[in-house]
Amino acid sequence: MSVNIKELAKIIGVSISTISKALNDKSDISEELKIKIRNAAIEYSYSPNPIAKRLVAKKTNTLGVFILNRDNIPLKHYFEFQFLDGIIREANLYNNDILIFTNTNDLSYKKSYIDECKERKLDGAIFLGLREDDPFFENIQTSYIPVCAVDTEIYGENVSFVSSDNKGGIIKALEYLWELGHRDIFFISGCQNAFVSNERLYGYKSFMESKTLFNKEYIFEGNYSFESGIRAGEQLLNKKITAVVSSSDMMALGMMQYLKKNNIRIPDDISIIGFDDIISCEHSEPSLTTIAQNVVTMGRKSVDIVLNGNKSPILVETELIIRNSCKKIN
Amino acid sequence: MSVNIKELAKIIGVSISTISKALNDKSDISEELKIKIRNAAIEYSYSPNPIAKRLVAKKTNTLGVFILNRDNIPLKHYFEFQFLDGIIREANLYNNDILIFTNTNDLSYKKSYIDECKERKLDGAIFLGLREDDPFFENIQTSYIPVCAVDTEIYGENVSFVSSDNKGGIIKALEYLWELGHRDIFFISGCQNAFVSNERLYGYKSFMESKTLFNKEYIFEGNYSFESGIRAGEQLLNKKITAVVSSSDMMALGMMQYLKKNNIRIPDDISIIGFDDIISCEHSEPSLTTIAQNVVTMGRKSVDIVLNGNKSPILVETELIIRNSCKKIN
């Protein structure tokens, strides 16, 4: 099919080591020979076998990405899936390959993820959807290869994480509502004990307390689903609320649907802000103001952390996307 | 970190070839020795270096997946991204790794995709979002490694494709509407000259012609976007239509929004059926009846084609998901 270094050497009548050096631009080869060899390499479409390179380099330039799916939902509906975009791009930028592992169905991991990496000689690993009660959580903390988790708080010698600035994002939303004159602001929380949920809840708490407006009756604990947004809406009917901040767009959309059915107008009667910026936000009626997560940057940062052995967590800025679901209060 | 075959050999006092044979369950090693060696392998956590294996096997067990993004939209909004789910699962099932390539931003390919595979010694390739006017289309057709495209019609010695049964899907929708009594059925087509669009349009044409109902005034050419669905809605106002079949959910949803704003009730005044079964279908008002594509199966089949060198195209069954956007006509 294509020649290898030995054949190319024979063709141009030099040794294989000369070719290797020339192509790797080593200093101890004359410029003219380098040119000659480079041209020959192109002519005979020679390119070094990456497998052989990896064998001698003892480095695979490959990162493992573990997509840890909680409820066996299809990947396409799985939020963490989106991080792949940035991960792939950033990894390619540094000539790293990524290998994706999934734990649904067939592969319920008995082997620890880190062992999997070890066997495959991977240079690092990224975890999406990692839970603190994962059987291998501690095993990951003590990993000998660099590891980064996305949206999971985890610390260790070679371990760090990246997440959105969840707390800051919620506060942005609340400040916006505050400027609009809202004081009675409801909060839809995500599942408790998850890092991002806690951070968002914490953002709500601290802002509201700073304005001495905090009322824990104004918090509903959902589970990020559309349906739990509907249930949150039910809670709202008998409360004097003018605005809602939701920990996810899905829940905000669910609530919106419920409210509209009950003849509550948005944003005239109630203002709503979501979190994530999923595509439906643009198309809902009214379109949904939301805190956008920069998933591409999050993905990129996660590979940066692994590649640079970075130890301090990274919080990625969120952005308030103003649409039509909020209104000034009179 | 962990032992290699040579060290393990020294530890248990046998030769490396004995270990290799024992672990690969060759017939010329005694059963007791095999057991002894397997146990030792576990004890010293030995596992063969996959890189070295690949070097000698001259086979990487790795498939390239090219995600060819048309308009540089983020991957998360990119429909083809969903095929990854099935691709990853099926590849893992057969102990194959996948390598993902993207052509957005940084990497606008000058090198042909097949050359990329060649350099990386990949065993096969899968193309998502491949267009017929791609500069390397012909190059792919004549690929020497097995190739499968998803949703692109392509033929070649080692080349095949997988798609939904788009024509059959549309016909399913039309038959359903027919049973419901609809006769004046509008069709929102996707961008012309794309394979799937043509198939869906062809399904509409042939069904309508078979009922001698065909009227080309009843076709609107959109571009799969929400906005083009709105434009399709505008076309509808002055036509006597009772039902609409759309080539995508996004367009159906766009049309639905427009129609509702213009006080046309769904499904009372107009029945609507979409295509794809995106998540928003469940949450729209009314929820949207649609032709579901089985993206997981499509992904799986694409790797089957590559792995088995299958030559005949595969069309995956679609499924009519009945929700609340269609109604019997009186």
Add this chain to the structure above:
DNA sequence: TTGTACGCGTTATCAA
């Protein structure tokens, strides 16, 4: 049944 020796395609060391 077990072991020796070579080859897979590179890079790196050291001698020429």
Add this chain to the structure above:
DNA sequence: TTGATAACGCGTACAA
């Protein structure tokens, strides 16, 4: 400046 050779870790004829 160039080239011979060992090493990377494994599989596999072939010899013992």
